[in-house]
Amino acid sequence: MPARRTQAGPVPDRSRPAWAVPVGLGVVLFLYTVFLSHNNGFSEAGGWLLGLVVAAVATGIGYVLVRERNAMIPEVRALSYGALAGITIGFLHSVSGGSWLRSLGIGLGFGVLVGLLSYDVFHWNQYPMRR
Structure with a gap:
C-alpha cells in the first residue's frame, strides 16, 4: 500500500x-x-x-x-509470495504421504502459479490503466 x-x-x-x-x-x-x-x-x-x-x-x-511489502519491487514481492506458497504446499503434500518428487512438482507448480498471479495483482495495483 x-x-x-x-x-x-x-x-x-x-x-x-x-x-x-x-x-x-x-x-x-x-x-x-x-x-x-x-x-x-x-x-x-x-x-x-x-x-x-x-x-x-x-x-x-x-x-x-x-x-516489508512497500520496500520491495513487484517482481521480488511476487517471487517471495510464490516461493512461500510453493514451499508450504509442497511440504504439506509430503506430510500427506506423497513422494518427494511429486511433492516437489506440486510445490513448484503451485509456487509458479501464485508468483504469476501475485505479479499480475501487484503490477496492476502499482501501474493502473489510464483512461
Missing part, C-alpha cells in the same frame, strides 16, 4: 495490522498440518509439534513479507 503524502511527510498505511493475515493463515496451516500428520502415522505429540513448527516458520516469514 502506498503511503499518503502530507506537508509533514509520508503517512504510513495503518488500515490493517501487519500481523493479522499471517497469524490467521498460520492458525489454518497449523490445524491442517496437525490433521494431515495424524492421518498419516505421526504420533500425537509429533503431529502437534510438527504443526506448531510449520505454523511458526510460515507465520514469521509471512509477517516479514507483509511488513
Whole structure:
C-alpha cells in the first residue's frame, strides 16, 4: 500500500495490522498440518509439534513479507509470495504421504502459479490503466 503524502511527510498505511493475515493463515496451516500428520502415522505429540513448527516458520516469514511489502519491487514481492506458497504446499503434500518428487512438482507448480498471479495483482495495483 502506498503511503499518503502530507506537508509533514509520508503517512504510513495503518488500515490493517501487519500481523493479522499471517497469524490467521498460520492458525489454518497449523490445524491442517496437525490433521494431515495424524492421518498419516505421526504420533500425537509429533503431529502437534510438527504443526506448531510449520505454523511458526510460515507465520514469521509471512509477517516479514507483509511488513516489508512497500520496500520491495513487484517482481521480488511476487517471487517471495510464490516461493512461500510453493514451499508450504509442497511440504504439506509430503506430510500427506506423497513422494518427494511429486511433492516437489506440486510445490513448484503451485509456487509458479501464485508468483504469476501475485505479479499480475501487484503490477496492476502499482501501474493502473489510464483512461
